[in-house]
Amino acid sequence: MVPDLDVLDADEAADAQGLERLALWAGQRYAPFVAVDYPDGLWLDISGCGELFGGEEALVKDLFRRVNGSGLTAQIAVADTAGCAHAVARHVPAGRPVIILPGDQKKAVGLLPLAALRIPTKVASDLHKMGFTRIEQLIAEPRGPIARRYGHELYRRLDQALGHAPEAMAPIFPPSLPQARRGLLEPIGTADAIAKVIGDLTDDICAALMRGGTGARRLDLHCERVDGQYQSVRIGMASPTRDARHLTKLLVPRIERIDPGLGIETMILIAPIVEPLRSAQADLTGDTHRGPDLGALIDALANRFGYDRLYGTTPCSSAMPERTVKRTTALRECTDRRWNAVLPRPGRMIEPPEPVQVIAMMPDHPPAQFVWRGKRHKVVQADGPERLQGEWWRAKGLEADSPYLVRDYFQVEVEGGGRYWLFRLGDGQWSSTGPMAWFIHGAFA
């Protein structure tokens, strides 16, 4: 026995509240559609949300890391159907997020015990006594006799897990956020009609944002269909905005991702992330000298191509030229940081460097000629070497684990005027400084 054991009564109401709080947080951060699966689960519909994180895998990893970091023990599964994700999350103790590839739910669910199907324990144990240990056995049996004995609930759950039957979930919406709602008299299904309603909703939500003195950084559009299913899309903005025209322009291209089914009867627009936005004050003289409206352009590009495809660059201190460029976000403060204006750097970089065959006098003469991609180039003039050394502490790259490695860079001009950037790995004298192999790393103007 444990004499100093503290015994506390389960507080189910508080547990449920905590779970709802977690759901609202996940809804703000990861997916527009979040539903609570009492007592211990959450549904996240992450379809199309991966882009904001750089892929679904990255999204799930981030979620897993944050939930575990907060002291909870989580098991995450991603699958085509809610039923499959539910089963895998609870019955595959992988200790890391599990992603079931599209179309693989039958294979995945088939290997799990019947209890994974969200059926009463009594039914599961009865079936187990009859010899059904895995779901694939149930799939293989004819349905009639088993359904007569155990009810249709069993097969409804199975179909939901396999994606043959729809599953209605009630999303949880945060109450205090700016939102707009339109109940429609007649269910709509055409893109034009949806676009019209989106226009009305953005007007409403911008009025709500205006009252709060805020702008939206993220918007979720939920469409409730006649059959109780929700279709949701999410857009992100680089800077807070409450320009209804701009928001409409971002939402309308997403219509193609909404499957209206038999018709949409309610549309809800929510701004899960808002930031303070001061109202612009008009200049007294009437003429405004504002810069171009880059926020709208960057949002349009980012929502089309993804945020990771849109960036600025800024200098980053590193000894190795390929690492002197750091990516920044597209909308950024001016830093006025520039690269070294003396060192020559090529306009086109060949990364990773490609090996070339070189004829050069040792120890430190520039190449006399080199062969790259099967073409021989005769060097007319050259400049160099520029000796670079260091960064052996990095895990990747040429220098990894080789503290003495040296790169000697030469800028060479070949016949015809083309200029290339070549380097020799090694100082030309000591073999500990590198294998004396030559590489091409770029082409100059």
Next chain:
Amino acid sequence: MPRNAILEDLRSSIAHVTGDGRRHGVHPFGLDDIDDHLPGNGLATGALHEVLGSLDICDDAAATIFIAGILARMEGPVFWCLRWRDLFTPALDLAGLHPDRLTIVEPGDDKGALIAMEDCLRVAGIAGVVGEVSKLSTTASKRLQLAAEGSGVTAFILRRAAKADALIEGSAAQTRWRITASPSENLGIPALARPRWSVALERVRGAEPKSWIVEACDAQGRLALPAILVDRPDQQEAWRIAV
């Protein structure tokens, strides 16, 4: 009608017919040789320009810096739509294009790059948009030219790895430039002189094709004429006077 007014009228109708109806200003190179040859004495802003390299990566690099130098001397943000990931932005900084002004878009293919360019071209106040593509259809060039005219943003199409003798589809671009590397001056010491390019104006509305040998962009994006050429008497002009 006074004689001057008639002439002015005629000139404007000729300009209209030859497609020289610029709606926006021009941006001079700062080199009289090139500027005097271009209609309006400079590169038309709010228009589409094509710049070609060659199969040699050096020529593509030269074309890149040629564009960067032009944009460096303009004001406002620059959007660069990439298809390949080999652009090295420190080199653009060396040509005077400050990294704070530059935003890179990576659509990944020709179609995406053209869409991104068109999106950018609709926003007035941007200095310029560059799109790196391998092919440009006539329709796409018309779309870009119209978008550029509408906003006044200057657009550059950088055709990567363009073959020298490849048949080029008709294009709505105002100019077409082909930039290739050219041998630089021999300094007589083991060092490199300022790089030189052969800048060929292959097509321009309202003027004849011509080509120049220039010294590459300096840190402010300015081109220069090689010293020997500057001092040489203008032979063509001399010939004209003699006749």
